């Protein structure tokens with residue numbers, strides 16, 4: 188089993204960034220959405236962006252942000268990707284890409300088969316697609332809720348695995364997520380926290396340990412099937 192691209196979202200400290208990078212995480216996400224317990228102001232994002240420079244791809248997550256905010260993020264943070272986690276339409280996604288000149292990742296909320304129709308609508312305008320669970324009733328956050336959706340819905344996408352899977356991924360289910368869904372990438376956030384907005388180094392290590400163990404198991408499955416073929 189090849190390890191998918193790993194993005195850890197909602198990081199707020201240099202120490203947490205270092206833990207993720209030591210374990211081979213390739214992308215980190217900063218949340219710029221005031222109601223979130225993971226929200227970072229511009230200055231904090233600039234500081235952490237500098238800390239990660241040249242070591243990880245940086246994504247800034249926004250929710251239906253206005254042009255002025257997006258232009259400020261592009262100019263001051265210079266992220267590798269802007270993640271659009273609100274109700275942005277395909278036309279708005281294209282407009283934001285043109286305005287900022289940045290690659291954009293559109294988050295699509297999934298709870299029923301019809302939700303996946305959005306994938307085809309956003310493909311022409313978004314550089315990447317992230318499939319997340321729908322927000323639970325009463326939550327003010329469109330993401331970072333720690334809930335999963337029914338991964339079997341993704342069977343309808345056939346061999347198209349060009350998306351990041353997110354929503355409630357944690358050390359206990361990450362191996363199953365990779366085995367079952369085979370996504371291009373995985374995104375995890377609150378499943379690696381001891382309290383809302385507080386990442387836990389122990390949980391981050393357990394998450395990567397589980398991924399590494401699954402990769403090893405996959406490798407030995409592959410070699411034993413080779414052995415059977417050539418026996």
Ligand SMILES: O=C(O)c1ccccc1NCC(=O)[C@H](O)[C@H](O)COP(=O)(O)O
Nearest residue numbers: 196223330331332333354355375376377
């Ligand atoms: O994490 C947040 O607080 C957040 C707030 C508003 C919009 C998006 C947010 N998170 C975006 C992410 O990419 C999360 O990693 C993704 O939703 C999965 O979160 P979780 O279920 O907690 O792993």
